[in-house]
Amino acid sequence: MRRSTAAVVGTLTGAALIVGVRLSVTPPAAPVAGSQVDLAGNNGTPAPKPSSKKPSASPSASKTSGSKKENEADDAAKSGLKDGVYKGKGAANVYGTIQVSIKVEDGKITAADATYPVTGDSARINPPAIEALKEETLQAQSADVAAISGATYTSGSYTESLQAALDAAKA
Amino acid sequence: MGTAVSIELVDDRPEAELRDLIGEVCGWLHEVDERFSTYKPDSEVMRFGRGELSTADCSADLRHVLQACADLWRDTDGYFDAYAAGPLDPSGYVKGWSVEVASARLLAAGSTSHYINAGGDIRMRGSHPEGGPWRVGIRHPWESEKLSWVLALHDGAIATSGTYERGDHVINPRTRKPARGLKSVTLVGPDLAIADAYATAALAMGEGALTWLAKLAEAGYQSAVVTDDGRAFSSGKLPAAV
Numbered sequence: 001m002r003r004s005t006a007a008v009v010g011t012l013t014g015a016a017l018i019v020g021v022r023l024s025v026t027p028p029a030a031p032v033a034g035s036q037v038d039l040a041g042n043n044g045t046p047a048p049k050p051s052s053k054k055p056s057a058s059p060s061a062s063k064t065s066g067s068k069k070e071n072e073a074d075d076a077a078k079s080g081l082k083d084g085v086y087k088g089k090g091a092a093n094v095y096g097t098i099q100v101s102i103k104v105e106d107g108k109i110t111a112a113d114a115t116y117p118v119t120g121d122s123a124r125i126n127p128p129a130i131e132a133l134k135e136e137t138l139q140a141q142s143a144d145v146a147a148i149s150g151a152t153y154t155s156g157s158y159t160e161s162l163q164a165a166l167d168a169a170k171a
Numbered sequence: 172m173g174t175a176v177s178i179e180l181v182d183d184r185p186e187a188e189l190r191d192l193i194g195e196v197c198g199w200l201h202e203v204d205e206r207f208s209t210y211k212p213d214s215e216v217m218r219f220g221r222g223e224l225s226t227a228d229c230s231a232d233l234r235h236v237l238q239a240c241a242d243l244w245r246d247t248d249g250y251f252d253a254y255a256a257g258p259l260d261p262s263g264y265v266k267g268w269s270v271e272v273a274s275a276r277l278l279a280a281g282s283t284s285h286y287i288n289a290g291g292d293i294r295m296r297g298s299h300p301e302g303g304p305w306r307v308g309i310r311h312p313w314e315s316e317k318l319s320w321v322l323a324l325h326d327g328a329i330a331t332s333g334t335y336e337r338g339d340h341v342i343n344p345r346t347r348k349p350a351r352g353l354k355s356v357t358l359v360g361p362d363l364a365i366a367d368a369y370a371t372a373a374l375a376m377g378e379g380a381l382t383w384l385a386k387l388a389e390a391g392y393q394s395a396v397v398t399d400d401g402r403a404f405s406s407g408k409l410p411a412a413v
Contacts, residue, residue: 148318149331149357150291150310 081107174266174290176200180277181284181300192280196273196287203269207236209260220259236261236268239364247372248383255344263371267330267364270294274363292330294363306412312354312397319355319403320395323412328363332356332370334399343375352377354399356384359410360392 081104088100102109178196180189206215215233218224226234240253240261253261270287274294277285284297286305295305304325308318312335322329333355334341341350356373358366369392373380381404384394388406395405405411 148291148308148310149293149322149329150315150333150355 081109083107176270176287176289178273178287179285179300180282181297182282184281192277192282195280196277199273199276200269203265206230206232207261207265207269209258209262216259216261236265239268240264243365243368243372247369247376249345250343250372250375251368252344255342264364264368266290267292267294267328267362267367271328271363289363292328292363292367294328295324296326298325304412309357309395310355313401319397320357320405320409321412322359322410324359324410327359327361327410328366329357329359330363330367330370331358332367332374334374341371341374343377345375350375350377352399353380353396354401355397356380357395358384358387358392359394360387366392 083104083106085101085103088102104110178193180192182189205211208214209216209220211217215224215230219229219233219237226237229237240251243251243264244253251263253259253263266289270289270292271294274285274287274296278296282296284300286293286295291310293305293307295307299305304323307322307324307329309320309322309329309331310333311317311319312333315335332341334350335354342348343350353374353376356370358370358373360366360369369384369387373384373394373396376383378398381396384392384396384404384406388394388408393406393409395403395409397403
């Protein structure tokens, strides 16, 4: 089954417009090289720069996988996450730009962190939201995070940014 | 405010076709941004708001949006108000509407299973990649790592408005004061734009919205509500999974 995931940040009322498109084939991890399209990555939003973009290694590995892969990467296969530290692309909202990082060990998310603006109202508004969302990340892993309905603003961009981090971990 | 939109297509078609479909959706959302943004002085909405465009000169899309906002203003007894902040700002309708149009276009192009999530407001069709309905959690207002409800549905829209993200920044357009009484309002129904507008209006109404939401349930829009003091309400046919 093929699935495509794309993200558009900044529509309707925002200034920054960024499109990140990545395509992946599941199961299990047979990543197609993702592409990042930055239409207007200015206005305080850093251009997406996935730290783990190594399309060279993974596609060939998964195509020839067969049986040897099964024992090797048991944990990683379950979640499709590869060990390492990944940063999501910065997600802009009204309070500023939030960037989420996750650490993957044995195929599981073991830590999550987020940078957020610390000036003006942002310092007051963002930290509690981020703190709370962090725990969600550790418990829920990727599958559940993509489909939560909630109020927008910080949580919306956090989710988006987290999604980018998870995508990077799968590549 | 920027809105993050994520799109997932579930389809066996070649990658290039899926990439094209995603590209078309992104193109449409950017077009909407250009034409309807209140942050862009030259957008059609801003020109109309300044009186530089007559109703007759508007695009069919803008006429649709204006009509829908007027209908919603009536349907919500004035609690959904595109003029709440003064100048015309139909963003509260445009966001959901643009996603509705995108989803309908995907369907017309043969994509029967997909979801589009625009900042926590979600339009879905068909089935999850692993089969079965799409499962969507509704965020708990105080414990964001927990969910108040888990919903499961194949086709439809889920929109949530809450005061937990913006504090008291949701204004009751009739009193011009911060809305009180409800912490989180979720609407589930066939149209994302309407579900979103209803959720926003209910939040502005406060606890009195409960009787109004009960009426909406009969009209096909189910709801789940959490009050400021932590009581939870849901309509009978809410598609709860657990």
